Amino acid sequence: MPKERQGRPRDSQIDHTVIETVRKLLAESGYERLNIDAVAARAKVGKAAIYRRYASKAELAFAATVHDVDDLPPPADTGSLRGDLLVIAHRVWRRMNDPAARQVGPAIIAELSRSPGLAARFQQGLLAAERQSYATVLNRAADRGELAGPVDPELVHLLVSGPIFFSAYGYQIPMDDERLEAIATTVALGLTGTTR
Structure with a gap:
């Protein structure tokens, strides 16, 4: 039976950076202006890394504000x-x-x-x-x-x-x-x- 391929483990530093960036952007500009492009640019991560973690802007904002x-x-x-x-x-x-x-x-x-x-x-x-x-x-x-x-x-x-x-x-x-x-x-x- 062939082994299942596993990707790289998820980088928790990216998780932390993205969430902190979203919190800052929400406080600065509000939910309406929040977008994945701005988060990716400010967090210095690729959009794909964000979309692997969150399916939508709402999911991302939820994770950033309803935490712990x-x-x-x-x-x-x-x-x-x-x-x-x-x-x-x-x-x-x-x-x-x-x-x-x-x-x-x-x-x-x-x-x-x-x-x-x-x-x-x-x-x-x-x-x-x-x-x-x-x-x-x-x-x-x-x-x-x-x-x-x-x-x-x-x-x-x-x-x-x-x-x-x-x-x-x-x-x-x-x-x-x-x-x-x-x-x-x-x-x-x-x-x-x-x-x-």
Whole structure:
């Protein structure tokens, strides 16, 4: 049986250079002006190297802005559901308020409806990691006796992250510590009957 030919191993330095270049270009010019030619020229790599890694501009922008989700650490245990939700709310806001994410977020959201592959990566990557964070804090709250019964992590994800998302990408409503605290407090009150 003949051996399968294997190509050269993928160069992680090219991966890093391309992603960093995309982040810079997004911050400088926005998603609409991002193109593979500009990325290749600035990163000093061939377009073929980029297309071997990413099928489209949307895939490339997604990889550059929705990164490190596999390494998303569990949220800090503050000792209360409200405190844990506040930790997550701050983390979500930091991610969405990142300059590159603000440039590309609305475009990626629009692209999700047109690209089943990208939508699947979004669901299996970022959303799954975020939902795991919510499941972790809900399990802690249940262990502390804060919850009367089971709570759906996806619902809590929507209740906390939804207003932050619309603030960043929809309504352009300013978000600050006071609003993040109000979101965490309101959701905790609805789930536990207390603002602790």
